[in-house]
Amino acid sequence: MPLPQTAPSQAALSAEFVQLDAEQQVALLTEAYPLDDKDRYLPWDEIRYRTPPAGRSARLHWFGMAMARRASARSLPLLGRGDQPFWYCNAQPVLAALNRLDQAQRAHILADETLMTNAARRRWLQRGLIEESIQSSRLEGANTSRLLAREMLHDGRPPRDKSERMIANNFAAMQTVEEWATNGDSVDLEHILGLHQVVATGTMHNENDAGRLQRPGEARVYVVSASQEIVHRPPPADELPERMQRITDFADLDPDAEFVHPLVRAILLHFMIGYDHPFVDGNGRTARALFYWSLLRSGWWLAPYLPISHFLLQAPAQYSRAYQHVTADNNDVTHFLLHQLDIMDRAVEQLGRDLQEEAAATRDLLERLGETGFSERQLAIIDAALEQPSRIFTIAQQQNEHRVSYWAARADLQNLTERGFLQRQRSGKKFVFRPAPDLLDRLGGS
Structure with a gap:
């Protein structure tokens, strides 16, 4: 194109x-x-x-x-080529999308403690982090199946190839920014380099390139299309220290500075890492992790639950095109804002559908069980066993999936075994749990 x-x-x-x-x-x-x-x-x-x-x-x-x-434009302290500032227009579609997304977060079922338990929120958060880690990596060329990738992250096993390493690194990066946001860490160059180190380790041609900016004199990394056409030439490497300082200054949540909506700030940080392309590789994954970190530290808590990269992956050409329209239209970053806000709208809608489907499946499962006394985690295990009768469950896997302690995960599996829904078997030095052969009969048939 x-x-x-x-x-x-x-x-x-x-x-x-x-x-x-x-x-x-x-x-x-x-x-x-x-x-x-x-x-x-x-x-x-x-x-x-x-x-x-x-x-x-x-x-x-x-x-x-x-x-x-x-x-109605707002000029930004972020610069394009020739020190020309980026800017965006406070047009009605931008304002409407920001308001719509803020309202969606305030009224979201995940925020309602009368409808959603802490255990369920932890499970959905873990699901969101895993999905984002997989899809963000697939955007950059990882080709492992989603099923194998989820099993790797749930089981905590080491990655077997570069694609799995990219996904494992992304998952670690998402956990890292969640921790940094909780701790109130500042967005500075040291943290961004550290984030790239997490994202890129074990995936670079030269491992020394992880966690550092490109240097003057090196062949500059260009952005190319699927047909290998150069679609973006980033600024020279000798400008990167100053440009990164502008990015970290913009990321700062100074209460005395002019207000920037958290979604706008996060999207523009995402844009700038992609535009400046400061690293030899892993720029996109770092940009998207920085996007989540910015939202979390601004209090926009719904972000890590959203399958954003899932929708970016559906139309990667539109993702790239949004960047190109910015530079073609005299640094008008409104085009990228609107693209990303639309992606977030769709991700919020998808999360809502997923929650509704799980609620319906849980109601159906409870009817089939015909008894009470099951925790939400145990219901999730039974549901997974019905979907995959050959699935193997482990304590470590349940710890990761539900974000609970070893003892809580062990108790869930052991209790279901004692009630006849699972069978415990030894595998090497540890025990694993499999669905009971008569699981369907116990639930009253298909």
Whole structure:
């Protein structure tokens, strides 16, 4: 796919504007609006193909639209090439999405202690961290199946190849930023380098590249498409120390600084790591981990439950295109904001559907059991055993999946064994648990 066409320069458009008579100039400026007739915030590369208002060229229509966007723009301390600042427009789609997502978090079932127990929240959090670790790695080329990857993380076994190492590292990175957010650690260069070290160790061609910025004199890493076309040339490596300082300053939660919405801040940090590409490899995974860290330390607690990279993976070309529209439209990062906010909207909806499906499955399972006295964790084990009759359960696996102690995990499995739902067997030096052969009969058939 060719790169989007660069928007006409303001100087060239201004020269065309002054050729209009006074009445035409007034009409253009009066009618100028940042959105199209369907209330979409489109880039120049799409506007140029659409029919402009009668008597007006596509270029002058864009001029009015760009003027309206600049009128409600917010300039950022983050810079593109030539020290030109990035900026975004407080357009209605941005404001509406931020409000919608904030409301979704406030009203989310995971926040309702009367409907969701701490044990259930821990399990859903673990599920979210695992899913994000897998899908974020697949975005960067990991090709392990989701089933094998989940089993690796649940069982705590060592990764067997580079793809599994990427996933294990991502999971460790998600746990790391969760801990840093809990501890109130500052986003500084040392932490970002440490985060890259976690993400990249064991996956780099040269292990010494993990946890360091690219240096002047090295061949700069470019961003290429699937067809190996260069789609982005990051700034020179000798600018990286200053640019990283700008990123960490922007990440700071200074209460006296001008307010930036937590979602906007996190998305822009994600964008800047991708734009600057400061590392030899692992930039995308580091950017997405930094995104989660920023949200968590801002109090946006729902983020790690959301399957965000799942939706990025569904349309990676759109993910890349959102970056390209920013640079093509004179550093207007609104395009990337809207893309990411849409992804988050879809992730929130998917999480809601998943929660509803599990609630329905739990109700059905309780009816089939015909008795009480099962914990939520035990119900989850029985449900998993029904889905995978050959599955092996271990104490370590249940510790990881439910975020509980060894003794709690052991008690769950032992109790289900005593009640006839599981069978305990020795495997080497440890015990494993398998679904009982007559599990379906105990539940009243299929």
